Structure formats: structure tokens, C-alpha cells
Amino acid sequence: MEVKYALFSGSCLCLTAVQYLLQRGQLSCVVLIEAEPNPDLVQLQRFLHHHQIPMLQYKTASDDALIADLDRLGANSGIAYLFKHKLRAKLIDFFAGDVLNIHPSALPDYRGPMPVFWQLKNGADTVRLTLHKVAEQLDTGDIATHIDLPVHPFDTSQCFHQKIAQAVPALLEQFAQQQAAGTLNWQAQSEHIDIDGEQCEPRYAAHVQVEDLLIDWRHHTSTEIVNLARAANAELGGARFKFREGMLQLMQASSMECKLAGIKPGTILELDRIKGLLVKTVDGAIRLDTILTEQGIFDGYRFAVLFGLEPGLEVAASSEGRM
Amino acid sequence: MEKHQKHNVSVTDYADPKIDQLLKHTVRNQLESLLKAKLTTAQRQQALTQSFVDAMSLIFSTTQATHAQLTAAFEAMYEQALQSMSMAELSEELLTRQYIAPTGLIMSPYNSRHTIKDIYRIQGYAKGIDKAIRGMLSHKDSVTILYPACGPFAPLILPLLSYYKNQNEFNHEQIKVLFVDTHPGAIVTLKQLIDDLQLGEFVADIIEKDATVYEPEQAVDLLVLEAMQHGFTREGQLAIAKHLVKFLTLDGWMIPRSVSIKGMMIHGETEYNQQWKDAEYCHSDHLRDSALNERVELGELMRIDKSALLEMTEIELDDDIRVVAANTIKIPTGVEDMSTRILAIYAQINTFGEEGLDQYDSGITHPKPDMNFYIDARPRELEHTHFVANSGDTVQFYYQLSGMPGFVPVKA
Numbered sequence: 001m002e003v004k005y006a007l008f009s010g011s012c013l014c015l016t017a018v019q020y021l022l023q024r025g026q027l028s029c030v031v032l033i034e035a036e037p038n039p040d041l042v043q044l045q046r047f048l049h050h051h052q053i054p055m056l057q058y059k060t061a062s063d064d065a066l067i068a069d070l071d072r073l074g075a076n077s078g079i080a081y082l083f084k085h086k087l088r089a090k091l092i093d094f095f096a097g098d099v100l101n102i103h104p105s106a107l108p109d110y111r112g113p114m115p116v117f118w119q120l121k122n123g124a125d126t127v128r129l130t131l132h133k134v135a136e137q138l139d140t141g142d143i144a145t146h147i148d149l150p151v152h153p154f155d156t157s158q159c160f161h162q163k164i165a166q167a168v169p170a171l172l173e174q175f176a177q178q179q180a181a182g183t184l185n186w187q188a189q190s191e192h193i194d195i196d197g198e199q200c201e202p203r204y205a206a207h208v209q210v211e212d213l214l215i216d217w218r219h220h221t222s223t224e225i226v227n228l229a230r231a232a233n234a235e236l237g238g239a240r241f242k243f244r245e246g247m248l249q250l251m252q253a254s255s256m257e258c259k260l261a262g263i264k265p266g267t268i269l270e271l272d273r274i275k276g277l278l279v280k281t282v283d284g285a286i287r288l289d290t291i292l293t294e295q296g297i298f299d300g301y302r303f304a305v306l307f308g309l310e311p312g313l314e315v316a317a318s319s320e321g322r323m
Numbered sequence: 324m325e326k327h328q329k330h331n332v333s334v335t336d337y338a339d340p341k342i343d344q345l346l347k348h349t350v351r352n353q354l355e356s357l358l359k360a361k362l363t364t365a366q367r368q369q370a371l372t373q374s375f376v377d378a379m380s381l382i383f384s385t386t387q388a389t390h391a392q393l394t395a396a397f398e399a400m401y402e403q404a405l406q407s408m409s410m411a412e413l414s415e416e417l418l419t420r421q422y423i424a425p426t427g428l429i430m431s432p433y434n435s436r437h438t439i440k441d442i443y444r445i446q447g448y449a450k451g452i453d454k455a456i457r458g459m460l461s462h463k464d465s466v467t468i469l470y471p472a473c474g475p476f477a478p479l480i481l482p483l484l485s486y487y488k489n490q491n492e493f494n495h496e497q498i499k500v501l502f503v504d505t506h507p508g509a510i511v512t513l514k515q516l517i518d519d520l521q522l523g524e525f526v527a528d529i530i531e532k533d534a535t536v537y538e539p540e541q542a543v544d545l546l547v548l549e550a551m552q553h554g555f556t557r558e559g560q561l562a563i564a565k566h567l568v569k570f571l572t573l574d575g576w577m578i579p580r581s582v583s584i585k586g587m588m589i590h591g592e593t594e595y596n597q598q599w600k601d602a603e604y605c606h607s608d609h610l611r612d613s614a615l616n617e618r619v620e621l622g623e624l625m626r627i628d629k630s631a632l633l634e635m636t637e638i639e640l641d642d643d644i645r646v647v648a649a650n651t652i653k654i655p656t657g658v659e660d661m662s663t664r665i666l667a668i669y670a671q672i673n674t675f676g677e678e679g680l681d682q683y684d685s686g687i688t689h690p691k692p693d694m695n696f697y698i699d700a701r702p703r704e705l706e707h708t709h710f711v712a713n714s715g716d717t718v719q720f721y722y723q724l725s726g727m728p729g730f731v732p733v734k735a
Contacts, residue, residue: 218706260425261643262726264708270422271431273415278422301419305345311421312428312557312727 004028006075006095008058008083010035012044013165017081017102018053020169024176028075029054031066033084058083063091070094080134081168084113087134099134100144102171104164105205107132108189111139112205116157116164119205120231121212123223125151127160129167131175133186142186145175156233208236215241215250217266217316222255222281229253238292243315249292258285266316268309276300279315345415346408346433368519371403372485375520379486382446383453390604393442401440404476404516408436411515417508424505426535427559427728432475432508438549439478443606444685448479448578451674452547455576458675459544460497467527469543469570471503471534471563475512479549484522495524501543502526505533534563543570546577561627561647562724568632579674581628584730586621586652586720588664591692593617605689607681619658624668624720624730625649637724649720651735654698656714666696668730696732 005026007017010033021027030048032055035041048055056069067090078099080087092099105115106128112118119127126148133141149167151160178184192199213232215225229239229250238251256278258269263280270278276287277300288300298306309315362370378396381388388396413432421431439445452468459466470480480500487493504510510531517523530537548564568577598614599605637645658664669690673679680688695702697711705711710732712718717735722728 260423260726262645262723263423264727267423267727270420272420272422305419310434311423 001076002026003077004074006031006056006070006073006078008078008080008087009033010044010084011040011082012047013161014044014081014168015047016165017079017168017172018048020172021079022051022053027053028073029056029070031056031058031070031078031083034058034060035084058085060085063088063094067091067094078134079172086138089136092134092136097133100131100175101134101139101141102164102168103130103132103139104128104149104160105130106146106193107139107143108191108202109193110203110205112207114208115205116160117205117208117231117236118203120151120155120157120160121224121227122203123227127151127164129164129171131171132189140189142188144184144186145171145178147171147174154230156230157236158234208232210240213238213240215239215316217241217279217281219282222284222286225250225281225286226253226255238290241315243309246293248315250288250290251292251297252289254287254289256285256287264314266314268304268311268313268315271301271304271309271311273301277304277309346413346418349405349433367406368521371407371519372489372521374399374403375482375485376489378445379449379482382449383486390442390606393446397440397442397445400482401437404439405436407516407519408432408475408512410519411512413508413511417506417511420506420508423726424533424559425726426562426724427726428557429506430474430558432506432512435474435509436476438474439476439482441478441685441687443680444687445478445482447672447674447678447680447684448547448549449483451580451676451678452479452483452545452578454678455545455578455675456493456498459576460493463544465497465499466544467541468498468500468545468547469503469539469567470500470547470549471537471567472549472558472560473502473504473509473513474549475504475506475509476516477502477513479547481516481520481522484525485520488522488525498525499527500525501539501541502529503532503534503537505531507531535559535566537567539567539570542572542575543567544572544575546571546575548577548579557727557729559724559728561722561728564627565632565635565647565724568629571629576675577629577632579672579679581626581673583623583671583673584625584627584649584668585671586624586666586668587690588619588621588658588661588698589667589690589692590617590660590663591665594667594690595692605683607683607688610683619655619661619664621652621654621666623650624652625722638721643725645724646721646731647724649722649730651717651719654712654714654716654718658714661698661714662700664698666693666698667691668693693730 003026005021006029007014007021007027008031018027018030030053045055054073056066058066076095078095080099081102087099103115104127105119107130110118128146128148130143130146132143135141147167147170149163193202213236215228225239229252232238233251238249240247240249258280265280265282267280268277269280269285278285278287291298291300291303378400381393381396418433419431421434422429456466470477502513510529514529517526546567548560571577593614598611602609635647637647639645667690669682670688671681672688682688682690695709697709699714701711702709712734718732719735721731721733723731
């Protein structure tokens with residue numbers, strides 16, 4: 001039987017998958033997320049409309065209408081990619097279990113809605129792009145195949161999502177070839193992961209809260225702050241730190257060497273037009289490269305000159321409110 | 324001066340500096356008046372010198388100048404100094420670079436520019452230095468003054484030298500000054516200002532070097548130490564003093580002669596807000612009895628003078644932090660509201676003779692609150708930077724010389 005996929009997505013990043021499936025004559029339709037119109041979704045709708053690709057709408061209330069439409073269009077398999085809704089059993093049953101999900105992590109590690117953020121935050125140097133069966137429990141289905149993507153040290157979440165999108169056709173092609181060759185080996189997911197030879201609970205990639213974005217100058221190393229900023233760049237608005245009464249958004253930072261002793265982390269070390277704005281961390285220093293504020297986007301140097309951040313001041317003074 | 328007055332005026336003599344945009348924005352009012360007035364270089368230099376002489380004349384006047392008179396004179400001196408600074412054509416890099424060096428904060432010329440407006444600091448120092456110079460010249464022919472970390476305007480010496488020259492009090496054969504600063508922007512600005520004030524004859528040398536490692540080649544009679552922030556923190560004043568005091572002649576003096584740093588437990592609201600509600604300006608003359616009576620004085624945390632500096636022994640801690648031991652104090656008992664009080668550290672400076680600066684007279688003697696010092700109370704979230712003790716405890720203070728200098732309390 002000829003495979004006809006319904007592609008479940010809500011982002012233009014799925015267009016690489018759309019084009020791949022179109023070229024192979026395997027695209028039946030695209031099922032869009034249920035959401036208020038946003039620029040990404042609107043652009044995706046325009047593209048699909050322009051290329052006369054059938055669009056269906058996912059409804060959280062019921063799958064009945066969607067299943068009828070999928071049936072009408074002859075869709076017999078599904079691929080979910082950047083699709084925020086959980087697929088229900090009825091829909092999975094419609095495809096007789098042939099629904100795949102593209103998840104950017106080495107499952108079972110980083111199951112959940114924000115795997116790229118958490119992996120970049122934790123300094124991953126490789127992210128695994130996993131193709132697995134959709135099961136009723138999110139991100140738990142058997143794994144078909146995967147490819148590993150190297151993370152560039154400057155990658156932001158946004159950058160990396162684009163890299164993943166570029167890699168999706170290769171992942172689907174690998175799957176198709178293994179299937180055709182009969183070498184596909186569905187692997188059940190383990191319930192533990194191996195970290196440095198130790199069996200650990202998989203990490204969960206939860207939705208990101210503002211507290212997750214806060215820089216803790218007392219504990220975060222330079223690398224951790226740099227990674228937090230790039231993981232939260234751009235959609236999440238960067239890492240946050242407190243200065244005076246406001247919360248500043250750090251979109252980009254760079255790790256710097258600092259051998260000065262006796263300086264509290266969070267203290268501004270240097271302001272220099274060329275070197276920028278340097279802040280002490282527990283293990284060195286960071287340069288605040290790009291800061292987002294209500295007044296605009298600045299490099300650290302200009303921001304400091306404009307808003308009076310001076311070396312010697314602390315960006316996160318403790319024990320406030322004792323006066 | 325003579326030479327400039329006779330100078331032929333041509334178009335190129337008028338002020339048209341190539342000023343960095345940032346400085347231009349900051350000093351636009353001063354520049355506008357300069358450009359509008361169409362002053363020649365000689366006229367500008369004369370106005371600059373006059374402003375310096377006027378400020379010092381008020382300070383040395385036999386009749387007490389009012390605060391308003393002093394403010395106007397120091398504001399004029401500041402504006403003229405800024406014009407000179409703009410003539411130095413400092414790049415933005417040099418103008419704004421500020422950083423923490425291994426022994427403390429190095430201020431940018433941009434942020435140092437206000438020091439020349441600090442009326443009572445300059446008054447206390449100028450009067451003290453004047454007395455010291457007179458004392459020295461009463462028994463020797465000349466005085467060599469070392470002024471480390473002098474900043475872009477060297478405000479404790481240049482107004483005084485302008486005054487001496489104008490009044491024919493002392494000449495360059497009697498006074499020679501070594502100016503030292505590690506910031507290249509400060510050096511460029513200082514050279515311009517000395518040129519503009521035509522005080523080059525008094526200059527022994529202008530040296531761009533870190534004052535904590537600089538070793539003068541000649542004997543020093545007076546060591547002028549300005550670099551200090553409130554609570555004796557941030558800048559490397561103690562490291563500079565400790566290093567350079569050994570280059571003083573046997574009968575040489577350090578100005579200030581002594582700095583006494585004291586601690587007190589206060590209510591921030593009374594000390595910093597209520598006390599000053601009706602005061603015209605912050606000054607020790609305006610301290611209110613109600614606030615003074617509410618303080619719980621802890622006593623002297625440290626005393627710095629020539630002999631103390633010469634005897635001071637550094638202790639090197641495991642993590643490359645260098646400290647010197649300060650005093651031990653006993654936290655008083657029987658203060659019911661101790662848990663609601665904060666520590667404030669302030670300096671009393673004796674520059675020379677009876678001259679000096681008391682608390683609140685200047686930024687450098689303004690009591691500095693230490694929000695990490697808890698007595699009979701605990702912070703909501705205990706950090707390693709917090710110090711927690713109880714009434715009756717004995718506390719040993721150390722002074723940290725590395726990074727960001729300041730006091731570190733330890734339970735004795």
C-alpha cells in the first residue's frame with residue numbers, strides 16, 4: 001500500500017519535511033495546531049495555500065471531524081513535528097499505530113515540550129534527532145532511527161531548531177531506506193539513561209518558566225550563564241538578571257578569563273569600548289554581549305554607559321530591603 | 324601667561340576641539356558657552372586659571388565663605404576643567420574605560436571628572452597640604468610631592484599650585500610634584516590641564532603607572548593620597564599607601580596624616596533619610612543630635628597613618644586574597660533593637676594639623692552601609708558573604724587588599 005502521510009505541525013520549520021514528502025509523493029495533508037494566529041503559523045498557512053497543499057485543523061475538543069477528513073484525503077500514516085498537542089488514542093488507532101514523532105533528544109532523556117532549550121542550557125555538544133512511534137504517553141514510543149547533530153558553541157535555540165529542520169529530510173530518508181531494506185529495528189525506550197557510567201533517571205524537558213531563566217550569580221559558572229543566554233535566545237527573551245529595580249534580558253554572553261581574587265560574583269569588573277562590559281562569575285567572568293531592554297537592544301558597553309552600570313557595582317546586590 | 328597674552332590671534336586659535344561624541348554630549352553646555360564666547364586659547368586658559376585661583380582664594384580667605392559661594396566657585400572650576408578635558412581630544416575608549424585591577428577599582432576619566440567639584444574634600448586637603456608645605460619649607464629649600472592615582476584633574480594639588488603661582492606664594496624651585504596614574508586617559512587629560520594652567524614648571528614628572536608598583540627614583544617629602552571611596556572601599560587606597568609610604572623621607576609626611584575608620588550600628592531610615600530631610604546639604608555641621616543619639620558606635624575598626632602602614636603585615640589567604648588585620652571590637656549588649664540595625668562604616672580624615680574631613684563632608688567620608696552584617700538577626704537566605712553574630716560577641720575585622728578592597732568581619 002502506498003504510504004500517504006499527514007504531517008502534524010504548527011511551524012514553518014516543518015517546510016523541509018513538507019518538501020521532502022511532496023518530492024516523494026507521500027504528503028497527503030498538513031494538520032495544523034489549534035492556536036491563535038501567530039506570524040509563524042500564518043506564514044505556514046500561506047505557503048501551504050499557495051502550493052495547494054490540503055490543510056486540516058486539529059481540534060482539542062474532538063478528533064472525529066479530523067479523522068473523517070484524513071480518511072477522505074487518504075492519509076494512512078502520520079508524522080508529528082513541532083506539534084504541541086498530545087495525539088489521542090482514537091487518532092493513533094486511525095493510523096493503526098503508524099504515527100511517528102520527531103523529537104530532538106536521545107530519548108528517553110529530555111522527554112517533554114522544550115528539549116532543545118534544556119539541552120543547550122546544560123551545555124550539550126550533540127543533540128540526537130529521534131524518530132519514534134507516538135504512544136499515548138508523550139515521547140515514550142519505540143524508536144525507529146536517529147541522527148546526531150553537533151551543536152555549535154554559538155548555537156541559540158532558534159539556530160538549532162533551524163538546523164534540526166534542515167536535518168529532518170535526512171532523518172526521514174534514513175527511515176525510508178531502512179524500512180525498504182528491511183533493516184529497521186524498533187527499539188523500546190529504556191527507563192534509565194547512562195551518565196558517565198551511572199544509571200540515572202531521564203531528565204524531563206519541562207515548559208520553561210521565568211525562574212528557569214534567572215542568572216544565579218552566586219552559583220552559576222561562566223559557561224552556565226553563557227549557555228543559559230543562548231538557550232533562551234531568542235523566543236524566550238534571554239537569560240534574566242536583576243539590576244536596580246528592573247529585570248534585564250541577556251541575549252548573548254561570552255566566557256572570559258579572570259584571575260582577580262576577592263571579588264564577589266555579580267560585580268561589574270570592566271567597562272571598555274573594545275572589551276565590552278565584564279561581570280565576575282564564580283569561576284571567571286562573562287562579557288555581556290547583547291542586552292534586551294524596554295528601551296531597545298544594546299551591546300553591554302553602550303547599555304552600561306547609557307544606564308550607569310559601572311565597574312565596582314553589583315548587578316545583583318544581595319540583602320536588599322534592610323534599610 | 325605673558326607669552327599667551329601677546330600671542331597674535333588667528334582663526335585657528337579659537338576653540339574647535341575634535342571631541343568624542345560621548346564627552347561632547349556630557350559637556351555640551353560648557354562647550355556651547357565656550358564656542359559662543361569665541362574665546363582664544365589664551366583667553367580660555369586664563370579663564371581656567373582664574374577659576375582655579377578663585378576657588379582656592381575662597382578656601383584661604385580669612386572670612387568664612389558660604390556654601391553657596393563655594394558651590395559657585397567649584398562649579399566654575401569644574402566647567403573650566405571640563406573644557407580643558409575636551410581639548411585633550413580623548414578617544415571614547417580612553418574616556419570610558421573603567422575596571423577593577425588586582426588591588427581595586429580604576430575609575431574612568433569620564434566618571435572621575437566630578438571629583439573636582441567635591442568642595443569639602445578639596446578644602447580639607449588643600450588646607451592640610453598648604454600647612455604641610457609651609458611646615459616643610461620653613462626648614463628646607465624644596466618639597467617633593469608624590470601624588471599617586473591623581474586622576475585626570477589632580478584636584479588636590481593643581482588648584483593649590485595655581486593659587487600659589489597667582490599669589491607668588493611659592494615657585495617651582497620650592498615645589499615639585501610627581502603625578503602618577505595608571506589610566507592612560509587620565510594622563511592625557513592631566514597633561515592637557517597642566518599645559519592649560521601653565522603649571523608645567525612645578526611638574527617633576529607625569530608617570531603612567533600602577534601606583535601600587537611604582538617606585539619613585541627620588542625621595543618623597545609629601546605623599547598625597549586621595550584615592551578612596553566611602554567606607555574606605557573599592558579603590559586601592561590602602562595598597563597604594565602601604566607600598567608608597569616606604570619612599571617617604573624620614574621626616575616625610577603622608578597627607579592625610581591619619582584616617583580613622585569607625586563602625587556604627589544604625590537605623591538606615593533615621594541616618595540616611597530623616598536626618599537630612601531639612602538640611603541644605605550633607606555635611607558634618609548638619610548632623611542631628613536625634614540621629615547621633617540613636618547610633619550605637621562600635622568604635623574604631625582601623626587607623627591608618629605612616630607608622631601603622633610601615634608596621635602593617637599582609638596575610639595571604641588560600642585563594643590569593645591578601646588581607647591585613649584591623650581592630651577587634653566587642654558588639655555591645657543591651658541594645659534591644661540591635662536586630663533591626665545595620666552596620667555603617669565611616670571615615671574621619673585628618674589631612675594635616677587641625678585640617679581634615681569629618682563624616683558626610685565628602686563622598687569619601689559618607690558612612691557606607693554594609694548590608695551583609697547581621698547582629699541578633701539572620702538573613703532570610705544565608706549566603707557565604709553574610710556575617711551573622713550576636714550582641715556580646717567579639718569581632719575581628721580584616722581589611723581585604725585584593726580585588727574589591729573593604730572590611731571583612733570574622734568572629735574572634
